[in-house]
Amino acid sequence: MKAMIFAAGLGTRLRPLTDNQPKALVKINGKTLLEIVIQRLKKFGVQDMIINVHHHAQMIIDFLKSKNNFDLNIAISDETGMLLDTGGGLQKAAHFFEDGKPFIVHNVDILSNIDLGKMMDAHIQSGAIATLSTRHRATSRYLLFNKKNILYGWMNVRSGEMILSRKKKGKLSLRAFSGIHVIDPSIFDLMKKRKGKFSIIDVYLEVAAHHKIIAYPHDKDVWLDVGKLESIEEAKKILKKIL
Known part of the structure; x- marks a missing residue:
């Protein structure tokens, strides 16, 4: 099985911890965020x-060299020249997923005990082009899904902006994206017109008009976005539940 870890972010919300190191190397109880995600995968x-x-x-x-790549085959996608956001970053790494098999994408600052095996199985059984981990939590931006957990759109509840990928049929539920995806490599063919820096969420909203993208709800799982300084103490408390 293959995976991609998004670790290129600036980590501005974690300053001063990220003034002299990347967010991926911020430590929780002696383990870097990157090591935690690698061990989970x-x-x-x-x-x-x-x-x-x-x-x-x-x-x-x-x-990674100091850890002997954790005895894994680890490649680096170098974005030092230009930060490409999630969509552009994924597109740059497309060559790594030429085996045609679905793969996992995981943000480096997400801690969760979500069962990635079950999520992969759900993705394969659904026939979706992408499966997105979601949960009910307070945020300003939500993905919109129908009763069958199929992606229909996006909404910013603060500004009222809404994007509908499909014609609305019935009530749609608002779910927050959790930063973990399972993706079929066929999505790369649908991204060819895009170049440079762009968001993978924008791709999903465009593709969802004609392709199935589904939610993988995991409200009962432990989950934390370690994106802000105040989340560090909470991360220390839940780490034992993650590994």
Whole structure:
């Protein structure tokens, strides 16, 4: 099984911890966020992964070398010249997923005990082009799904902006994206017109008009976005439940 870890972010919300190191190397109880995510992926059978880097990129590369790549096949997608966002970053790494098999994408700052094996199985059984981990939580931006958990659109509840990918039929539920995806490589053919920096969410909203993208609800799982300083203490408390 293959995976990609998004680790190229600037980590501005974690300053001053990220002034002199990348967000991926911020430590929780002595373990870096990157190591935690790698160990989680390895636990579920991932042997090959690619990690995108930008901010203090060499530090991540040196860290992986010091750990002997955790005895995995790890490639680096270098974005030091230009930060490509989630969509552009995924597109740059497309060559890594030429085996035609679905793969996992995981944000480096997400801690969760979600069962990635079950999520992969649900994706394969659904025939979806992408499966997105979601949960009910407070945020300003939500993905919209129908009763069958099929993606219909997006909404910013703060501004009232809404994007509908499909004609609305019945009530849609608002679910927050959890930063973990399972993606079929066929999506790369649908991204060819896009170049440079772009969001994968924008791709999903465009593709959802004619292709099935589904939610994988995991409200009962432990989950935390370690994106802000105030989340560090909470991360320390839940780490034992993650690994």
